[in-house]
Amino acid sequence: xSDVQEAxxxxxxxxxxxxxxxxPFWEAAKEGRFLIKRCGECGKAHWYPRALCPYCFxxxxxxxxxxxxxxIYTFSVMFRxxxxxxxxxxxxxxxxxxxxxxxxxxxxxxxxxxxxxxVRFQETEGGPPVPVFAPV
Ligand SMILES: [Zn+2]
Numbered sequence: 451x452s453d454v455q456e457a458x459x460x461x462x463x464x465x466x467x468x469x470x471x472x473x474p475f476w477e478a479a480k481e482g483r484f485l486i487k488r489c490g491e492c493g494k495a496h497w498y499p500r501a502l503c504p505y506c507f508x509x510x511x512x513x514x515x516x517x518x519x520x521x522i523y524t525f526s527v528m529f530r531x532x533x534x535x536x537x538x539x540x541x542x543x544x545x546x547x548x549x550x551x552x553x554x555x556x557x558x559x560x561x562x563x564x565x566x567x568x569v570r571f572q573e574t575e576g577g578p579p580v581p582v583f584a585p586v
Contacts, residue, residue, distance in 0.1 A: 460554065461534045465577025474513055475499050476578040484518035484569045484581055486545060487511045497547035518569025518581065520544050527558045541567055541583050555584040 468476050475498075478485045487499045491508035495516075503511050525539025537553040553561060554572060568586045571579035 460572070461532070461536045461552070463552070463572060463574045463580055465574045466580050468578065471501050472499050478515070479571055479578050479581065482571055484516050485513050486516045486543065486547060488514045488545075495543075495545040495547055497543065497549055514545075516543060516545055516569075518543070518583075519586070520549075520567060520583075522553070522561065522563050522565045522567055522583075523548060524563060525553060525561055527561070537561055549581065549583075552580075552582045553584065554582045561585075 466476070475485050485499065486495050486497045488495045488511065489503035489506060489508055490510035490512055492503060492506040494503070494505045495514065496504050499513070501511065502509055520541045520543040523540040523542045525537050527535060527537045529535045535558055537558050538551065539553065540548045540550055542548050552572070553567070554570070566586050567583040569581045569583055572582045573579050
């Protein structure tokens, strides 16, 4: 009767693909710091980090530490064909960029567009931790 195994609470996340362009981001992630990039030419912030500004193509992009706070722009909750229900969606950071992410440590039934969230990091399978967001 009690042979049913308890499901894990969080979904396992595979190791992210990393490259030299994004290496500083992943190194900071290991320390729990969330980095974005800002363009020295047009002043706009972007994420994910790129060597060239996606707005004006300037190579003058600089790393900037972000508090990782913003609001949920949109999300989708997955209930079917998954051992653990989970939610993915976009967060609009206060600095401007949108981040595609997983939402964690929350009641999936009460997530709302416009809700304030903050970054945290979740371990992956054999790679650096990835940024995920939770309601504040
Ligand atoms: Zn720019």
